[in-house]
Amino acid sequence: xxxxxxxxxxxxxxxxxxxxxxxxxxxxxxxxxxxxxxxxxxxxxxxxxxxxxxxxxxxxxxxxxxxxxxxxxxxxxxxxxxxxxxxxxxxxxxxxxxxxxxxxxxxxxxxxxxxxxxxxxxxxxxxxxxxxxxxxxxxxxxxxxxxxxxxxxxxxxxxxxxxxxxxxxxxxxxxxxxxxxxxxxxxxxxxxxxxxxxxxxxxxxxxxxxxxxxxxxxxxxxxxxxxxxxxxx
Amino acid sequence: xxxxxxxxxxxxxxxxxxxxxxxxxxxxxxxxxxxxxxxxxxxxxxxxxxxxxxxxxxxxxxxxxxxxxxxxxxxxxxxxxxxxxxxxxxxxxxxxxxxxxxxxxxxxxxxxxxxxxxxxxxxxxxxxxxxxxxxxxxxxxxxxxxxxxxxxxxxxxxxxxxxxxxxxxxxxxxxxxxxxxxxxxxxxxxxxxxxxxxxxxxxxxx
Numbered sequence: 511x512x513x514x515x516x517x518x519x520x521x522x523x524x525x526x527x528x529x530x531x532x533x534x535x536x537x538x539x540x541x542x543x544x545x546x547x548x549x550x551x552x553x554x555x556x557x558x559x560x561x562x563x564x565x566x567x568x569x570x571x572x573x574x575x576x577x578x579x580x581x582x583x584x585x586x587x588x589x590x591x592x593x594x595x596x597x598x599x600x601x602x603x604x605x606x607x608x609x610x611x612x613x614x615x616x617x618x619x620x621x622x623x624x625x626x627x628x629x630x631x632x633x634x635x636x637x638x639x640x641x642x643x644x645x646x647x648x649x650x651x652x653x654x655x656x657x658x659x660x661x662x663x664x665x666x667x668x669x670x671x672x673x674x675x676x677x678x679x680x681x682x683x684x685x686x687x688x689x690x691x692x693x694x695x696x697x698x699x700x701x702x703x704x705x706x707x708x709x710x711x712x713x714x715x716x717x718x719x720x721x722x723x724x725x726x727x728x729x730x731x732x733x734x735x736x737x738x739x740x741x742x743x
Numbered sequence: 744x745x746x747x748x749x750x751x752x753x754x755x756x757x758x759x760x761x762x763x764x765x766x767x768x769x770x771x772x773x774x775x776x777x778x779x780x781x782x783x784x785x786x787x788x789x790x791x792x793x794x795x796x797x798x799x800x801x802x803x804x805x806x807x808x809x810x811x812x813x814x815x816x817x818x819x820x821x822x823x824x825x826x827x828x829x830x831x832x833x834x835x836x837x838x839x840x841x842x843x844x845x846x847x848x849x850x851x852x853x854x855x856x857x858x859x860x861x862x863x864x865x866x867x868x869x870x871x872x873x874x875x876x877x878x879x880x881x882x883x884x885x886x887x888x889x890x891x892x893x894x895x896x897x898x899x900x901x902x903x904x905x906x907x908x909x910x911x912x913x914x915x916x917x918x919x920x921x922x923x924x925x926x927x928x929x930x931x932x933x934x935x936x937x938x939x940x941x942x943x944x945x946x947x948x949x
Binding site: 674684689692697706708709 | 829830832833834836837863864865866868869873874918922923924928929931932934935
């Protein structure tokens, strides 16, 4: 809609805001929302459930099905230009009736704006949201971490597997509220499972850049890789 | 640092040349104790204190630790400085197995020795003695360099008292091939139990 709007960079010291935002002049709730919140509501009718402004930061709760196009539009639209994905994480509340929130922290470096997108997932439903990897390549590890800790599936992620815990970790998702802080298994069982892992066989071909060097590898190693064997002993 | 006089040392004069008779054990132990090459396995803040110990003010080189061995194959003593998560457990075990005999291990700090209580969670090994045999535990969170140096001196004392006749000393501990554990699981559970006044303490009057 504002595709032809010229981009004017914000220059330090010439900001339109007379007094800089500080904890004293920013209200706890109900401050000025980020203009992107209205823009999303106009562009994607019915996709915005709620807009919260807490301490001057805007959270837009959006529909799960339309998240990916909203993120793509925020990234591509010249008036928005949310070019940095700071974080992807999730929140589970102690109250079991409250839904799990998946949170995206977007930042627009040219406009100096911060926007928080949230998708609510009801407890008991399948915990899956679309992956924004196709928009932000940096979402790769962030989504893997979120999957590892909360068990949220990101549909469309190219390589969704655990990142902090080791592969084959059987105890579940550690940051969920039903997860006991010491883990589900006894210490000896945890140690047995950890020690049975091969410390060298956890890198994919891509991580070691072997894919590019495949032609230069010795025959024997090429044969091993072709059979799907992982690097290591 | 010279050979300290011992009861079993004799000096005899033979054609004007001085002779010295000693036990071979004593000579071997002396040379081992004073040329310990450490393999630093630093995972957390204890590693910072370890670096301070190795730097010029505290100077581990005074104790024969002139060379940090960043390859386990040329190391004598493994210094585990910091907490070890379960994901790192097979790595630590592998490094220990790669070190040649004779070898010793120092567990530096509360996390490596016991899990430190505050890291009594799903991810952290409750004491590296459940993975590898440990010779000296250095308490502290993190221990000061003096503490580590005291632990090293204790290890040197231990080395000086070794006997080559004792075959159990240099025996490599083979973990159970099925479970990869070298101590029985109930003992690991017991070692990993919480300890101290945070768990078993009953509040008076409540």
